[in-house]
Amino acid sequence: MKSKLLVLPTRLLLLGILSVGLMFADSRTDSLRQVRSFVSVISLPVHVVASSPALFFRWVGGDLEDWGQLRRKYEDLQHQHLILQSRLQQLDALQFENDRLRDIISSAARIPDEGLFGRIVEVGPDLYDRTVLVNRGTADGVYVGQPVLGPNGVIGQIIRAGLFRSTVMLITDPSQGIPVQLMRNGLRTIVYGSGQGDLLRAPYLGRTADVRKDDIFITSGLAGRFPAGYPVGRVIKIQRDPNAPFLDVLAQPSASLGSAREVLLIWPGEDDGQRSDPATTSESIDR
Amino acid sequence: MARGQILQRRVSQLIGNTSHTKKWWVIPGSLAIAFCFWALPAGPGWQNYAPDWVSLILIYWCFAIPGKVGLGSAWLAGLLLDVVSFGVLGRYALSKTIIVFLAERLAFRVRIFPVWQQSFLILGLLAVETALLTLLGMTFGEIEFSYGRWVAIVGGALLWFPVYFVLRRVRHWARLP
Known part of the structure; x- marks a missing residue:
């Protein structure tokens, strides 16, 4: 017994050093990024089990929505769709005009951004208030630093990408x-x-x-x-x-960060940086 | 009579209940369930008030069967929690190792205490862990100080009662010492 008690602290010390080393490597360097992207697959079953009750209740709740409510919702969505569609027509014309003007000032044309829908995964306590988990990962081409949009505006960016899940840091985080x-x-x-x-x-x-x-x-x-x-x-x-x-x-x-359920992951068009560079723009205007 | 005994043995074999082998797998099994409880969604704003189930389960096994949950397995459980929580790797690994270390040290003294006294000790242990996690979180970024975490340790101490009684039943069922 005595010897065992004596052995404990050295093991504690070793494991402690190992943990601190891990923390340092993970938060200060990029060396563990590949490893953790694969290891994070382990968490998938836990997340599935833990989020199943909430999903079940939502499913039941959705099923019990009454006819009139559904009808109203449907009509609302249809109106919204119509309005957006009409604005989109205008947008096409504007885009065309914009491209032409850009051509005149010989600035690169804007390539439209590509997007992928993701759902916010609801899980427990350690996702502090200013991060959320999304059900997309490196398997879908997600990368660290990728911008994430909500229905009404920017939500945040990916700070950690797993194989099937990734963490989004919200724009309300003071370090962003x-x-x-x-x-x-x-x-x-x-x-x-x-x-x-x-x-x-x-x-x-x-x-x-x-x-x-x-x-x-x-x-x-x-x-x-x-x-x-x-x-x-x-x-x-x-x-x-x-x-x-x-x-x-x-x-x-602009985006409702608290209540968003679905998000859009964006792959920016290639020449965004060049396009907005004030120096090149003013130069070409002068010319 | 003999026939009935054979039948009973058959049934018990099927259920796997009265066999005299010790079911050590209930320890990792209970931890796996704790992980799922831990990851339960708690709605925006309430996440910080969720209790730390994994710590409670680890502490229970330390108190009940001293020396069985080693520091290494505690570290591994913590590392798994780090992976599941998508946090900085090593944070929970360190905190769980320290919690198990302290619990093992206290185990022989605590076993004779009544449950309500044990729950005060749990409060202390969880407070140590919360302080450590907050400190690490502030050092390695990501999180700030939150009062919710401190409310959660009171919830954790209260949860000790159901955890203790349920796990004692489980332990007896699994024929662990």
């Missing part, structure tokens, strides 16, 4: 910044998660910047990670402190 511009006047800045209350914060807008309430931030495509033109958030509060060099701008995410 997205290059954006204001839809109204094209003013460029960067938006971060605010860290509390699921809001966004734009900390680098100067005191004299032209921002108003209800302005919309869209992705500018500058860093080459998020394709340009998708809505990110709507300005809800601007605090002007005469002593501070920057405005304190708070925005609400």
